[in-house]
Amino acid sequence: MSVLEQAAAARVAAIDLARATRAEKDAALLLMADRLVERTDDIVHANGVDITNARANGLSEAMIDRLTLTPERVAAMADGLRQLAVLPDPIGDVVRGSTLANGLELRQIRVPFGVVGMIYEGRPNVTADAAGICLKSGNAALLRGSGSAFASNAAIVAVLRKAVADAGLPVNTVQLLDATTRDSVKELMRARGLVDVLIPRGGASLIKTVVEESTVPVIETGVGNCHVYVDSAADLEKALAVTVNSKTQRYSTCNTAESLLVHAAIADTFLPLVLEELQSRGVTVHGDARVAGFSDAVVAATDDDWGTEYLSPDIAVAVVDSLDDALDHIRQWGTGHTEAIVSESTTATRRFVAGVDAAAVMVNASTRFTDGGEFGFGAEIGISTQKLHARGPMGLPELTSTKYVVTGNGHTR
Amino acid sequence: MSVLEQAAAARVAAIDLARATRAEKDAALLLMADRLVERTDDIVHANGVDITNARANGLSEAMIDRLTLTPERVAAMADGLRQLAVLPDPIGDVVRGSTLANGLELRQIRVPFGVVGMIYEGRPNVTADAAGICLKSGNAALLRGSGSAFASNAAIVAVLRKAVADAGLPVNTVQLLDATTRDSVKELMRARGLVDVLIPRGGASLIKTVVEESTVPVIETGVGNCHVYVDSAADLEKALAVTVNSKTQRYSTCNTAESLLVHAAIADTFLPLVLEELQSRGVTVHGDARVAGFSDAVVAATDDDWGTEYLSPDIAVAVVDSLDDALDHIRQWGTGHTEAIVSESTTATRRFVAGVDAAAVMVNASTRFTDGGEFGFGAEIGISTQKLHARGPMGLPELTSTKYVVTGNGHTR
Numbered sequence: 001m002s003v004l005e006q007a008a009a010a011r012v013a014a015i016d017l018a019r020a021t022r023a024e025k026d027a028a029l030l031l032m033a034d035r036l037v038e039r040t041d042d043i044v045h046a047n048g049v050d051i052t053n054a055r056a057n058g059l060s061e062a063m064i065d066r067l068t069l070t071p072e073r074v075a076a077m078a079d080g081l082r083q084l085a086v087l088p089d090p091i092g093d094v095v096r097g098s099t100l101a102n103g104l105e106l107r108q109i110r111v112p113f114g115v116v117g118m119i120y121e122g123r124p125n126v127t128a129d130a131a132g133i134c135l136k137s138g139n140a141a142l143l144r145g146s147g148s149a150f151a152s153n154a155a156i157v158a159v160l161r162k163a164v165a166d167a168g169l170p171v172n173t174v175q176l177l178d179a180t181t182r183d184s185v186k187e188l189m190r191a192r193g194l195v196d197v198l199i200p201r202g203g204a205s206l207i208k209t210v211v212e213e214s215t216v217p218v219i220e221t222g223v224g225n226c227h228v229y230v231d232s233a234a235d236l237e238k239a240l241a242v243t244v245n246s247k248t249q250r251y252s253t254c255n256t257a258e259s260l261l262v263h264a265a266i267a268d269t270f271l272p273l274v275l276e277e278l279q280s281r282g283v284t285v286h287g288d289a290r291v292a293g294f295s296d297a298v299v300a301a302t303d304d305d306w307g308t309e310y311l312s313p314d315i316a317v318a319v320v321d322s323l324d325d326a327l328d329h330i331r332q333w334g335t336g337h338t339e340a341i342v343s344e345s346t347t348a349t350r351r352f353v354a355g356v357d358a359a360a361v362m363v364n365a366s367t368r369f370t371d372g373g374e375f376g377f378g379a380e381i382g383i384s385t386q387k388l389h390a391r392g393p394m395g396l397p398e399l400t401s402t403k404y405v406v407t408g409n410g411h412t413r
Numbered sequence: 414m415s416v417l418e419q420a421a422a423a424r425v426a427a428i429d430l431a432r433a434t435r436a437e438k439d440a441a442l443l444l445m446a447d448r449l450v451e452r453t454d455d456i457v458h459a460n461g462v463d464i465t466n467a468r469a470n471g472l473s474e475a476m477i478d479r480l481t482l483t484p485e486r487v488a489a490m491a492d493g494l495r496q497l498a499v500l501p502d503p504i505g506d507v508v509r510g511s512t513l514a515n516g517l518e519l520r521q522i523r524v525p526f527g528v529v530g531m532i533y534e535g536r537p538n539v540t541a542d543a544a545g546i547c548l549k550s551g552n553a554a555l556l557r558g559s560g561s562a563f564a565s566n567a568a569i570v571a572v573l574r575k576a577v578a579d580a581g582l583p584v585n586t587v588q589l590l591d592a593t594t595r596d597s598v599k600e601l602m603r604a605r606g607l608v609d610v611l612i613p614r615g616g617a618s619l620i621k622t623v624v625e626e627s628t629v630p631v632i633e634t635g636v637g638n639c640h641v642y643v644d645s646a647a648d649l650e651k652a653l654a655v656t657v658n659s660k661t662q663r664y665s666t667c668n669t670a671e672s673l674l675v676h677a678a679i680a681d682t683f684l685p686l687v688l689e690e691l692q693s694r695g696v697t698v699h700g701d702a703r704v705a706g707f708s709d710a711v712v713a714a715t716d717d718d719w720g721t722e723y724l725s726p727d728i729a730v731a732v733v734d735s736l737d738d739a740l741d742h743i744r745q746w747g748t749g750h751t752e753a754i755v756s757e758s759t760t761a762t763r764r765f766v767a768g769v770d771a772a773a774v775m776v777n778a779s780t781r782f783t784d785g786g787e788f789g790f791g792a793e794i795g796i797s798t799q800k801l802h803a804r805g806p807m808g809l810p811e812l813t814s815t816k817y818v819v820t821g822n823g824h825t826r
Contacts, residue, residue, distance in 0.1 A: 018770075212605075217799060237823070242824075360816070362821070368826045387609050402805070406778055406782055407776040
């Protein structure tokens with residue numbers, strides 16, 4: 001089937017799926033989980049094909065590790081589906097309601113989007129995750145994973161589709177798109193009217209392409225050039241803890257800090273502490289001229305450093321003369337993901353929170369907290385860095401639209 | 414200035430505007446209103462230039478009436494701004510909030526988008542309306558009205574900008590774009606990163622162009638091919654009232670009914686009633702073969718009729734054999750705006766509400782109720798027919814994004 005035919009089939013499935021009760025959807029999720037575990041051998045075997053191809057294509061060992069499925073990882077995928085079954089169903093939630101002056105009863109209720117397209121790279125476990133999140137929110141999923149995981153994804157989706165059908169829901173609730181050609185991405189981006197929303201998850205270039213070329217509405221996820229600003233009124237112990245945690249707790253995530261801005265008034269005391277701590281953990285510091293004075297190991301920073309999402313043990317460090325200079329720097333180089341301030345001053349934190357235009361602002365806390373799990377959402381589809389529809393970590397409610405239901409008794413204007 | 418330069422100036426204005434208090438914004442709105450009234454003569458004079466040009470260009474009298482500003486219409490624009498000042502400020506509203514297990518305080522608060530682009534046709538009163546709604550919601554506005562109203566819009570915007578500046582807010586909170594060339598629309602659609610959201614208001618072709626060509630996120634408004642379905646269990650008196658009101662209360666609006674679907678079981682009793690009533694009001698009925706049997710005046714309907722938003726005294730009428738057939742018809746031809754059912758059966762209305770995929774579903778009520786004013790929103794930017802971000806009538810909260818503010822005490826992961 002072509003992508004458009006698959007999208008049309010998804011639309012039909014979405015009609016029935018929108019009417020499914022929470023009990024029916026949760027039963028399907030639990031069956032999907034059980035079947036994944038039962039069919040572990042088949043899935044791991046299919047994954048072996050992908051790994052063989054990956055080695056033949058010279059993929060790095062880090063990439064191959066991300067691609068690899070073990071029985072433990074399959075079990076973790078199943079657990080993810082079981083956790084979704086426990087979460088509340090967003091569908092049918094009354095977002096707003098009132099009785100109008102003329103007696104009309106107005107309710108705004110959550111409904112599924114209908115058909116959700118996901119374009120993602122790397123790990124095959126995202127396949128089960130995305131399918132489950134879409135199903136729980138009442139959406140039919142069109143999954144376009146990476147070519148390198150195509151055999152694994154096909155095996156997983158075959159198991160999930162059988163389970164969905166056996167649970168009495170439409171089999172086309174979950175569909176995998178051809179990942180052997182770029183054409184499937186292009187067709188998906190032009191399927192306006194058949195696909196309600198497209199969510200790209202992956203590298204900056206994938207997201208840029210989808211955002212610029214898609215006629216289907218897009219929820220943009222991900223790129224994070226996050227800053228930690230250490231104010232003149234910072235508690236240095238907290239500043240050290242927050243900076244080091246934001247940078248080093250994990251290097252490859254979008255909520256990792258990539259830049260540190262230090263107020264000039266405390267540079268003399270704070271910079272020696274933080275540079276030593278970062279360098280002791282193997283982090284390369286790319287600093288401006290004022291930072292360089294504190295350590296011979298500082299590499300001179302260029303504009304590229306201020307604008308880069310390193311995703312590696314590197315950090316750009318600048319001294320700023322004021323909170324406003326920090327805000328200007330962040331406005332120029334930030335990506336609107338997460339920005340943190342460390343300060344004991346309520347005036348400074350209030351001004352920073354108001355002045356920063358980002359999905360999340362941390363006050364005396366690590367940038368690493370911008371995460372659906374940390375926020376208590378239970379499931380996360382990604383972190384939106386756009387302002388329309390959803391901003392920040394997206395849970396199940398962010399995968400829904402709404403519908404106004406207005407009930408009268410023959411009312412006319 | 415080029416559109417991109419104007420957009421860049423709007424971004425700068427938006428930074429200060431985002432920090433403005435409700436009191437500052439309301440004071441500006443009231444001053445804008447007063448100044449419009451004071452400067453009525455100038456505005457009406459500029460409008461005269463547009464009207465002279467319109468006559469020279471052969472515009473219809475109906476279009477010229479829409480374009481015409483009188484002192485009364487200027488006063489009405491001013492009243493619209495005063496009413497905005499009374500509405501609650503959406504900015505700063507806490508949408509969601511909790512204290513996480515680790516003591517982090519999580520708040521999701523409403524913030525302005527930043528820069529909003531509006532592309533609209535016809536009436537110059539939309540200019541003041543759009544500027545006021547954007548200002549109240551903390552957004553800088555880039556207004557691209559129609560070429561035919563350019564002199565009027567320029568006069569209005571000049572008055573508004575002076576008032577905004579005199580009230581102490583950034584002058585570039587309101588800017589008018591060149592409407593003498595299509596290039597300004599194209600540049601606006603490519604100003605991703607400078608413009609946060611684009612709202613086209615106008616005819617179907619304008620909206621289609623913007624939706625397909627814009628890289629800036631778009632909120633789609635308006636096309637309404639709305640249906641009234643009269644169920645076998647309908648109260649015929651209510652059915653007659655709702656149908657006639659939905660079709661004839663006003664012909665030119667997007668929430669006007671364009672099609673009537675009648676269940677076969679009541680066609681014999683209901684069709685004679687409704688056809689006579691509609692025809693007595695000068696409505697042309699385009700009917701299928703079964704409808705034609707009830708009146709010689711019925712014009713044979715083609716597929717074009719099922720798919721057309723007439724915006725005129727015309728209605729397409731079909732007999733359907735079941736509620737499911739009605740749902741199928743609506744799925745095929747509807748535009749996702751407003752669909753109505755008239756029925757005394759709770760089973761039927763429940764199934765219709767669940768099965769229809771539209772911004773609004775009316776139960777025993779006229780389609781004409783889908784309106785921000787009727788819903789009690791106070792202000793309306795338009796009616797969204799897309800599923801992302803906002804669906805249905807949009808009030809001030811729909812012109813905002815959100816930001817997570819997370820407050821800790823040196824928290825790390």
